[in-house]
Amino acid sequence: MSTVVIQPTGVTPADVLAVARGTAKVVLDPAAIDAMVASRSVVDGIEASGQPVYGVSTGFGALANTFVAPQRRAELQHALIRSHAAGVGSAMPREVVRAMMLLRVRSLALGRSGVRPIVATALVDLLNNDVTPWVPEHGSLGASGDLAPLAHCALALLGEGWVLGAAGDRIPAGEALRRAGLTPIELAAKEGLALINGTDGMLGMLLLANHDATHLFTLADVTAALAIEAMLGSERPFRPELHTIRPHPGQAASAANIHRLLQDSAVMESHRDDVTHAVQDAYSMRCAPQVAGAARDTLDFARQVAGRELISVVDNPVVLPDGRVESTGNFHGAPLGFAADFLAVAAAEVGAIAERRVDRLLDVTRSRDLPAFLSPDAGVNSGLMIAQYTAAGIVAENRRLAAPASVDSLPTSGMQEDHVSMGWAATRKLRTVLDNLTSLLAVELLTASAGSNCGPRCDRPRPGGPPSPRWPGPPGDPGPDIFLAPVLETARTVVAGPELRAAIERELGALA
Numbered sequence: 001m002s003t004v005v006i007q008p009t010g011v012t013p014a015d016v017l018a019v020a021r022g023t024a025k026v027v028l029d030p031a032a033i034d035a036m037v038a039s040r041s042v043v044d045g046i047e048a049s050g051q052p053v054y055g056v057s058t059g060f061g062a063l064a065n066t067f068v069a070p071q072r073r074a075e076l077q078h079a080l081i082r083s084h085a086a087g088v089g090s091a092m093p094r095e096v097v098r099a100m101m102l103l104r105v106r107s108l109a110l111g112r113s114g115v116r117p118i119v120a121t122a123l124v125d126l127l128n129n130d131v132t133p134w135v136p137e138h139g140s141l142g143a144s145g146d147l148a149p150l151a152h153c154a155l156a157l158l159g160e161g162w163v164l165g166a167a168g169d170r171i172p173a174g175e176a177l178r179r180a181g182l183t184p185i186e187l188a189a190k191e192g193l194a195l196i197n198g199t200d201g202m203l204g205m206l207l208l209a210n211h212d213a214t215h216l217f218t219l220a221d222v223t224a225a226l227a228i229e230a231m232l233g234s235e236r237p238f239r240p241e242l243h244t245i246r247p248h249p250g251q252a253a254s255a256a257n258i259h260r261l262l263q264d265s266a267v268m269e270s271h272r273d274d275v276t277h278a279v280q281d282a283y284s285m286r287c288a289p290q291v292a293g294a295a296r297d298t299l300d301f302a303r304q305v306a307g308r309e310l311i312s313v314v315d316n317p318v319v320l321p322d323g324r325v326e327s328t329g330n331f332h333g334a335p336l337g338f339a340a341d342f343l344a345v346a347a348a349e350v351g352a353i354a355e356r357r358v359d360r361l362l363d364v365t366r367s368r369d370l371p372a373f374l375s376p377d378a379g380v381n382s383g384l385m386i387a388q389y390t391a392a393g394i395v396a397e398n399r400r401l402a403a404p405a406s407v408d409s410l411p412t413s414g415m416q417e418d419h420v421s422m423g424w425a426a427t428r429k430l431r432t433v434l435d436n437l438t439s440l441l442a443v444e445l446l447t448a449s450a451g452s453n454c455g456p457r458c459d460r461p462r463p464g465g466p467p468s469p470r471w472p473g474p475p476g477d478p479g480p481d482i483f484l485a486p487v488l489e490t491a492r493t494v495v496a497g498p499e500l501r502a503a504i505e506r507e508l509g510a511l512a
Helices: 013-020 030-049 070-084 094-109 117-128 147-157 173-180 191-196 200-230 249-261 288-310 334-362 385-401 423-452 484-496 499-508
Strands: 003-006 025-028 088-091 136-138 162-164 170-172
Touching (some): 003 013, 003 094, 013 094, 013 200, 025 094, 025 117, 030 094, 030 117, 070 147, 070 191, 094 147, 094 200, 117 147, 117 191, 147 162, 147 173, 147 191, 147 200, 162 173, 170 173, 200 249, 200 288, 200 423, 200 499, 288 334, 334 385, 334 423, 385 423, 423 484, 484 499
Parallel strands (some): 003 025
Antiparallel strands (some): 088 136, 162 170
């Protein structure tokens, strides 16, 4: 079990993954506690002076000009959390909520929010005791940050609302705190606002998506190479000198992967000097690195955006080092919404071109001597025909999901918040696109492996034994129809997991 130490300089993407998906414990560095104490002293001074400051001595949003008496300011913070915990829908996954909580701790620990250390410590206690608030999927516009989702998290600190049960159900937060030996906290001035005014939900989802996309874009090169091999394609378009003349870094990396995977292949060698071989392969084969590479470059942009956000102060108002408390617009999620939308478009296209290769593998008129639908007895048997139907349906869904959320602003709060980012929606649908991409690559892996392993029952025997990636499941050669859904589920597990890539890299060296 590892430990993530929260310092007043932020956290890393690896820290977020270790807490969201792993078992890492969270510890507040003493320097972070000191930073919070210093900023809290500024808020206490404002309280004593009686000067009007947004969120400390006033209402929120369209009520920003409403003065709140000192004796009601704690009540104001509790009321804020309760009223803003207004989400609906199914619960967000545990990993998303844990990432969101860790990132809110990170934000408070930067020492610009004016909260007492006990507030950040209470969130740390939830994480370390595996108490995960029940956060519904709908409610955030990504404008003043993820107000509703973060309010559902904060409500659990008060012993109110719900938390996720072991079976995915919801149980009262007060009961969960008692079981964990934790006590609800009382909020002071500014603290409720500091708990909910940030981009932590959309940032957490973007960080998780970036990690998943990194893996899937490499696996897309693996399945593409296998499909090209199965269709007796050429490795010549992937030679490095052809990609230095168009210096997109992602394209070069993808081409290098595919070229390496196709070397020393007996199938590739079997037709290398065949004069009847096509001069040029179809775009879905030849242009694989141009598409997957552009997706890699888009992913690099999304990583840059997430990296900047990880060191950003996104609260409002913020306590500056010179003691001023200033309102900001840093909570607006546009940078994250744009990045998520761009990456969703790219990931959708990686899946779309994979489906085109699947279709080509199954079409007897274009598959270069493979049997129709990879069945030795097409007619009685349908082979992998319907696996391509499934892929086509998923591609269509991804195209719908690739429509950008970040252009769909709706005004709220009596026109005070008259432009919103929809960053929460953008990052949510990005995760769905990537989950769909996993399924599309699973269909390609199964189809391409069946074609590449095609044996004596094919119209023309293929040489066996190439070291390019093998389908690790049942059987390599086409045969009578079987129940395909479990096979596809197994293929999804192979694509999503680390084992296939690790096996390839043991043989060929590291892939990009």
